[in-house]
Amino acid sequence: MFTERIYNFSAGPSMLPEAVLAKAQSEMLNFGGSGTSVMEMSHRSGVYAEIFDETKALLKSLMEVPDSHEILFLQGGASLQFAMVPLNLIGKTGKADYAVTGNFSALAMKEAKHYGEIREAASSADENHTYIPAQDQLNLSGDAAYFHYCDNNTIYGTEWNYVPDTGAAPLVSDMSSNILSKPMDVSKYGLIYAGAQKNMAPAGLTVVILDKSLLGSEFPNTPTMLRYQTHVDADSMYNTPPTYNIYMLGLVLKWIKDRGGLTAMARYNEEKAGILYNYLDESALFEACARPAFRSNMNVTFVTGDKDLDAKFAKEAAAAGLSNLKGHRVVGGMRASIYNAMPMAGVAALVEFMKKFEQDNR
Numbered sequence: 001m002f003t004e005r006i007y008n009f010s011a012g013p014s015m016l017p018e019a020v021l022a023k024a025q026s027e028m029l030n031f032g033g034s035g036t037s038v039m040e041m042s043h044r045s046g047v048y049a050e051i052f053d054e055t056k057a058l059l060k061s062l063m064e065v066p067d068s069h070e071i072l073f074l075q076g077g078a079s080l081q082f083a084m085v086p087l088n089l090i091g092k093t094g095k096a097d098y099a100v101t102g103n104f105s106a107l108a109m110k111e112a113k114h115y116g117e118i119r120e121a122a123s124s125a126d127e128n129h130t131y132i133p134a135q136d137q138l139n140l141s142g143d144a145a146y147f148h149y150c151d152n153n154t155i156y157g158t159e160w161n162y163v164p165d166t167g168a169a170p171l172v173s174d175m176s177s178n179i180l181s182k183p184m185d186v187s188k189y190g191l192i193y194a195g196a197q198k199n200m201a202p203a204g205l206t207v208v209i210l211d212k213s214l215l216g217s218e219f220p221n222t223p224t225m226l227r228y229q230t231h232v233d234a235d236s237m238y239n240t241p242p243t244y245n246i247y248m249l250g251l252v253l254k255w256i257k258d259r260g261g262l263t264a265m266a267r268y269n270e271e272k273a274g275i276l277y278n279y280l281d282e283s284a285l286f287e288a289c290a291r292p293a294f295r296s297n298m299n300v301t302f303v304t305g306d307k308d309l310d311a312k313f314a315k316e317a318a319a320a321g322l323s324n325l326k327g328h329r330v331v332g333g334m335r336a337s338i339y340n341a342m343p344m345a346g347v348a349a350l351v352e353f354m355k356k357f358e359q360d361n362r
């Protein structure tokens, strides 16, 4: 039982800014004098249209999305994008390149194999996904309809430290766990997708940002709901969108804007992750998993080298109000997910706890 809010290091669904939750609470029963909750509004109503348009405009301005690109608010999670991407884009040449740098990029590649000839352009599996292949290690085929990679590997705690140059092949990126964590040059991408539950909003919303010039290559039997064209034409209102989640995203975007936008967010995230990595590098007990050049500022993975001690750590930390530090079941160890909403004080509390644990378990 906790009477106060705890620091939740979950990889997703994860913490939302407390100010955002409080604002949502204050508007829960009667949004802006409408007499209804946002949850109860028709998605076609004027009052909801304002929420929707404002959210989309804010995302466009914060991420500097160029007019060539469309923002879609979909459902089905990042996982449905593993299929929607090839269904809509691979038709151009029938082939696509995939870089495998972790669990989700492997799943994306596996799904795409149902729809065309998929080539593994690079893999970091040889070293348990502790690094990101360099540009000159990417095996690019000249005729790929697109190149797919996962920009931040949530489970392994690595992040691409460069934007791959893939020539004529459009870049498609799964940014589920680092979207909005820093400025990104959207104009370099054919398509970006992200499940909202890591760094944007509650689970149930998937954001897709795509270059409209890529439309028109979907397979003829692609279901209506799985065609990007359907959602572009209907401005994400072909059917009922996840209305409340879009409203929540709007609140999160306003919170980011008030804090100085993505450049300020990046600086804060860099500093926050730095505190934790610095301690990990000094510690005689804990060790960071990812190689320094590829460390994620969002998901920090580490181990003690002793499985029983790892389990003891996660358990004692949870009892102290530092929850969800157990690593993903496929890799073990520990993982601290420190997205935008994790305050500096949360990371400081974690480091203090780790120092004490280190002293007590020498």
Ligand SMILES: *Cc1c(COP(=O)(O)O)cnc(C)c1O
Pocket (backbone or CB within 6 Å): 012, 076, 077, 078, 079, 080, 104, 150, 152, 153, 154, 174, 175, 176, 177, 195, 196, 198
């Ligand atoms: C969480 C996650 C997914 C899976 O997202 P769902 O929305 O649950 O389908 C995919 N890719 C990355 C990088 C993730 O972090």
